[in-house]
Amino acid sequence: MTKKRMKGGKMQDFLAELEDDESTILGYEGVFLSGPGSPQRDEFRDPDRPMSPPSGLKERVLFLIRIMPHMRRIRRAQKQSVISLDTNPENPRTIADDDFIRDLELTLTGMGFSEIGYARVCEDEIFKQKGILYTNAIVITAPMDRAKIDTVPSIDGSDTFFASYAMLGEIVNRVADHLRAHGFGAQADPALGGKVSFPNLAENAKIGLRGRHGLLISPQNGPCQRIAAVYTSITNLPVRSENPHLWIREFCMTCGECARHCPGGAIDPGSKRRRPFIDAKKCHPYFEEHHGCGVCIRVCPFHLQGYETIRAMVKERQDSAVME
Incomplete structure (x- = not known):
């Protein structure tokens, strides 16, 4: 049943629809749920402060022209990440050889990602009221435009934020489809939202370390990146034992x-x-x-x-x- 939409325009509806999709996953058999020590995900939405496009005419036009296309891509990616779960194999493979992992990383090279890592997810790392189908994670980062970051807060800054969210959503869906095509189970978790804390997950994957600001700092992008994940049935992912960024x-x-x-x-x-x-x-x-x-x-x-x-x-x- 669809939740009642709160007032606040398309932005508010957009965020509510993302939550609707996430709640669908909780009904899947075998889903891993949050644990007693799980955190609550911080929502960038307040019922008393509905988020909507800017009020000024120029700002509103720029928002609609530059940001709304990214939001539509984000919405499609989020929807696809849920719909595609029904295409998972009934008895997914669990072991991937070194050649498959190497080919997977080569496949990712042409998709615009920055760095890739692997991690295990425990129940206390899953946000409350969220769920994932597998506890083996492929963690992927994508860069943001550094020149646009230099202008924040600005429409240019918002543009690179949402563009990175959109690109990562499409990447993780393609990775999930690739895994399914080879007999593995997969669940894409696009960058906007997340069933777990992505900076924490990326730190566990030894891609980098969270700074005081809570964001991942990595060798390739510093703090200028977004993060997403694919949860998979592959149980022998090459998880690194040491984090060189401590x-x-x-x-x-x-x-x-x-x-x-x-x-x-x-x-x-x-x-x-x-x-x-x-x-x-x-x-x-x-x-x-x-x-x-x-x-x-x-x-x-x-x-x-x-x-x-x-x-x-x-x-x-x-x-x-x-x-x-």
């Missing part, structure tokens, strides 16, 4: 640029907290008003200077400390 955590504890510049004051400024903490209630109002934000990405040293530059600087400091 040094990022210590750097972020002494940096704090994102917290100092956050317009909503949503990022924890304390230096003692070792895990990211974002106050969604402070983040959402500004995000909704500007249809995106991204200031924390724009001011992040990993965006401004690059991953390798920061790593070299940290290593130099560590070497100097040892010599002293």
Whole structure:
């Protein structure tokens, strides 16, 4: 049964429809549900503050011309990720040889992705009221336009946010179809929404590490990326045992640029907290008003200077400390 739509225009209906699709998955046999320690997914929607296109005529026209096409692609990808579940094989294969994994990664090369990793998902990592069909995850990232990130908050910034969401939604559906064609079960989880925390999942896949702003920081894109996943019946994915990016955590504890510049004051400024903490209630109002934000990405040293530059600087400091 379809939920009653809240007032607030097409944007509000769009978000409600995404939730309707997600709830469909809960009815599938064998679905893995959230655990007792699972978090609640932060929703970028408030019944008292319905999100709708900008009010100014120029801004509204730009939004409709540049953002709405991405939203339609996102909607199609989300719909396809649910409809395609009925095409999963009845008795899916569970073991993939090295050649298949290598061919899969080569197939992805031409799709516009940045990095790929593999992870296991435990029940306490699944958001409350969400579900996944398999606990083996293929994690994929796609870049955002760095020049547009430099302008946020702006229509250009919103454009690259939604474009990355749309592209990743299409990629994970293609990957899921590819897996099914070879006898494996698959569930695409597009970038907008997510049944689990994608930054956390990507960190578990050793693609990078979450910064103070809660976003994944990776060698290729710094914090300028979106993340999506494909859950699969393949049980022998090449999961990495060590994360080479742990040094990022210590750097972020002494940096704090994102917290100092956050317009909503949503990022924890304390230096003692070792895990990211974002106050969604402070983040959402500004995000909704500007249809995106991204200031924390724009001011992040990993965006401004690059991953390798920061790593070299940290290593130099560590070497100097040892010599002293």
